[in-house]
Amino acid sequence: MTMTHRFTGRTALVTGAGSGIGRAVALAFAAEGANVVVAGRRREPLDETVALIEEAGGKALAVTADVTSAAGLGSLVTAAVDRFGSLDVAVNNAGVLEGAGQPVADVAEDAWRRMLDINVTGVLLALRAEVRQMRSQPRGGTIVNISSNLGAHGRRPGVTAYAATKAAVSALTRGAALDHIADGVRINSVSPGPVGAPMSLRPGETEAGRAERMRTEAPLGRVSTVEEVAAAVLYLASDDAASAVGTDLVVDGGATA
Numbered sequence: 551m552t553m554t555h556r557f558t559g560r561t562a563l564v565t566g567a568g569s570g571i572g573r574a575v576a577l578a579f580a581a582e583g584a585n586v587v588v589a590g591r592r593r594e595p596l597d598e599t600v601a602l603i604e605e606a607g608g609k610a611l612a613v614t615a616d617v618t619s620a621a622g623l624g625s626l627v628t629a630a631v632d633r634f635g636s637l638d639v640a641v642n643n644a645g646v647l648e649g650a651g652q653p654v655a656d657v658a659e660d661a662w663r664r665m666l667d668i669n670v671t672g673v674l675l676a677l678r679a680e681v682r683q684m685r686s687q688p689r690g691g692t693i694v695n696i697s698s699n700l701g702a703h704g705r706r707p708g709v710t711a712y713a714a715t716k717a718a719v720s721a722l723t724r725g726a727a728l729d730h731i732a733d734g735v736r737i738n739s740v741s742p743g744p745v746g747a748p749m750s751l752r753p754g755e756t757e758a759g760r761a762e763r764m765r766t767e768a769p770l771g772r773v774s775t776v777e778e779v780a781a782a783v784l785y786l787a788s789d790d791a792a793s794a795v796g797t798d799l800v801v802d803g804g805a806t807a
């Protein structure tokens with residue numbers, strides 16, 4: 551448990567915060583003093599994240615929102631500001647992986663379009679809504695996008711469609727960072743590798759099977775924990791990273807070193 555409180559009095563928004571990395575990021579911000587707004591499509595997992603934060607003495611608000619909807623994202627940012635007074639940090643974490651294991655010749659068009667819509671359009675529209683709010687505030691804001699080591703860094707067959715969407719997230723991060731640093735909005739990304747969450751399980755694989763595969767496949771010998779990914783996100787969002795602009799921090803146990 552960290553003893554630092556880098557986000558006291560700040561408001562942090564996390565998309566996809568009802569599970570996995572997003573929930574861990576939301577809990578970590580709350581533990582460091584932030585008021586946290588947790589977003590996703592389903593209400594119940596968001597309420598669970600809020601309950602976990604409140605049990606630990608933190609403050610949080612659940613807002614259902616689909617990142618593919620510009621109107622939904624606008625309402626989400628408004629809800630954060632109405633409740634907590636500002637939007638200081640945003641983490642664009644919502645993302646999906648479909649069709650793992652399929653080569654390009656077998657990619658389903660609807661899966662490709664869903665991934666483009668959520669992973670790419672969702673990040674662009676979220677950035678747009680967040681920057682519009684942050685640049686109107688005297689102290690600006692910081693944004694961290696969750697990309698993947700499979701995008702700009704990895705070379706793995708069978709995940710090409712997903713990898714293309716994540717390469718786009720890394721490009722969006724660099725471009726948006728350059729577009730808006732002069733507005734006082736600092737934007738970076740974290741590119742996790744396999745994390746101890748369902749997305750890194752191969753089709754039909756158990757957690758024990760994944761652990762065994764990681765022992766030989768991963769340089770570090772294991773998956774990253776969601777807390778390790780959250781720590782990287784908090785670093786980039788914090789004043790400790792004040793001169794990190796448009797960087798993509800790979801946290802993948804050496805998989806793409």
Ligand SMILES: NC(=O)c1ccc[n+]([C@@H]2O[C@H](COP(=O)([O-])OP(=O)(O)OC[C@H]3O[C@@H](n4cnc5c(N)ncnc54)[C@H](OP(=O)(O)O)[C@@H]3O)[C@@H](O)[C@H]2O)c1
Nearest residue numbers: 566569570571590591592616617644645698744745749750
């Ligand atoms: N796990 C890994 O090994 C790994 C590795 C590298 C990168 N990543 C990236 O890390 C991020 C989080 O992944 P995870 O492993 O934590 O997956 P996860 O547990 O499936 O979490 C994804 C979250 O996003 C939400 N979401 C999905 N579509 C959404 C939409 N259209 N609008 C709003 N929220 C939406 C989901 O909630 P609802 O369904 O309720 O909306 C869910 O809570 C993703 O961007 C993923 O690509 C994961």
